[in-house]
Amino acid sequence: MTRIHLSKADVGEAEERYVLDALRSGWVAPLGPHVDAFEAEVAARCGVAGALALSSGTAALHLALLDAGAGPGTVVPVSTMTFAASVNAIAYTGAEPVLVDAQESDGNLDVDLVLEAVDTLRAEGAVVPAVLAVDLFGRCVDYDRLEPGLAERDVHLVEDAAEALGAVHGGRGAGSFGRSAALSFNGNKILTTSGGGMLLSDDEEVLARARYLSTQARHPVPWYEHSEVGFNYRMSNILAALGRGQLERLDDMIARRREIRDLYEKHLSGVSGIRLLGRSGADRDDDDNCWLTTIAVDGPGARREEGETVADGIVTALNAADIEARHVWKPMHLQPLHRDQRAFLTGASERLFERGVTLPSGVGLTDADVLRVIDAVTAHLEGR
Template sequence: MSERIHLSKAEVTEVEEQFVLAALRSGWIAPLGPDVEAFEAEIADRVGVKHAVALASGTAALHLALLELGAGPGTCVVLPSMTFAASANAVVYTGAEPVFVDSRPSDGNVDPVLLLQAVDELRDEGRTVAAVMAVDLFGRAADYEAIEPALANRGIALIEDAAEALGARRGGKPAGSFGRCAALSFNGNKIMTTSGGGMLLGDDGPLIEHARTLATQAREPVPWYEHKEIGYNYRMSNILAALGRGQLRRLDHMIGRRRAIRQLYREGLGNLAGVRFLGDGADADACDNCWLTCVTVDRESYDLTADRLVASLNCHDVEVRHLWKPMHLQPVFGGARSFVTGASERLFSTGVTLPSGANLRDDQIARVIDLFQSALAR
């Protein structure tokens, strides 16, 4: 039986083990503790913002961000259609209506022109747009030069869903530093992990501090348990934060390895007619963290759908996945308002993500390339 090649498996070393062991021995087993506080400060420093609150998931971060910005019944939130479901689910948690916008064909990120068109059309209809959420798709920051000032002129808050993009940059600014606030994810397959976890961060101190209160069951600072608001059990545990602190020490190394893996894919697949790396041909202001390497296959060059390509490689124990299925095509959001051009649907039907984990060896990448080429040849 061949060795299975995973898409993006977590890499844990003695560095992380030492941090977690120290946390265990400290006695801080319950949620919160000194590692949580240190982790928040270290991530905020890395991203270049003033405040951060460590949470149970990136979804929790988005939910709290939306609540802080007034999302709720009678409002809508505009966001990309091509994203993981958590982005849209967080909108629904608040009672707001998600409105989906299609992608740029070049990198899959939200189309800024269509995004602003959607905002203006909704407002002309008398709708209240509580916020716009941009998603940094597969580790590449969205076009914030086009989005951020235009929304500021319209008086609409921007949330950056940077769940996939820690370590990426755009125009010299780190992902996670755009908008009114930003969300990170440390899920097990992300660029770095705390097993499960996330973070809400930004320069707006009152916003982050109120989110911190809501994340701790909205407990008031009195000697007994008193609550004036509905809160949530959203805080990160001290042990998971310790794991994150160890991972953060090696983040640059892990990003460097993923970039090297992408280069191997470029050398092996980049000259094939009809094969394109997602992000090629997009603006040069974005510097990816290379969380996942994504390619599309031209249907006119190969009679091969993403479905068949995924099935072909997975039957050889190579974990290849589809790109995110657009939210406006998801059954649960079948009746949602959408502004679409067909770009994300085409990307979904022709694109796949390739194994990209930092612990993959060169010979494993070579095997993926050989199997990919064989699938195209068939």
């Protein structure tokens, strides 16, 4: 039986055309005309003044946090339910991450709790230059409340939109919130350049400073001159060409992932105890990019072995059926590296980790593939 993958990259003729052009042009080293064009096209898509193509989304977060004032002697509140790169980027600056819990409806940052965290930390004498908010699984944080709340406190917002390119919140594109934002184009993302990322901002000075640091902090003189430590963070022209081909197809890829999401919802919404994160009742949001469809099994009947969580049981059963499925992000406050970190918790992210599973969502899936996943999920829950 053919294995069904979680989120396999999908490339076609558009990507081949762009990459071949890059190869034939001779611009095979970092930077080049496709990098410039890719930056302009992504900035226009997200609705920001400019963009900087980089080697990874983590690099973009690092530069964004440095610009926002993160460094030794400061603390940066961040979503605890996220991939490690979000917290690692804070550590790169020398700042201390403070882990803040999720809202249970969709796993995104709990806005009330993070504002409470900022106030508490400041009352204790901590310097809080920025908050790092993560748009989880392709759905934006509630920026209608978070942006003004942080502005009132004179705290910068950095948006980790690594998973959210193409999503919209309140008529604005993911990547357009806060002082700056980061995108990821890793291999399993909704748009891939194989590896890579991008820094977005409406402030040209932010981008100029980041551009300088990302090219080893080299001064614009005829020789190699450096007065501070920089980074080798720029994207290659070939990878940018791949990204341009993907960007041409982004709307179609989002539309297909939405069809897959709708198919899951149609067949799983009636299964007792299952809910799709962010897709029910008043919490339903049709503006996400549907990167990964994620379910939480809240009912008591899910089968599992002794010592397993509900999620463990489902992931094990699906993988045994040659279907790639994964747990949602293990909260950072449960990670060995960060378990002693300061945290503001409600228990929501731990409950989601115990009961949440990401299902195959890639553009290349057929309806028959999705129905096979649905049958495997329901078979496990029904004890078949």
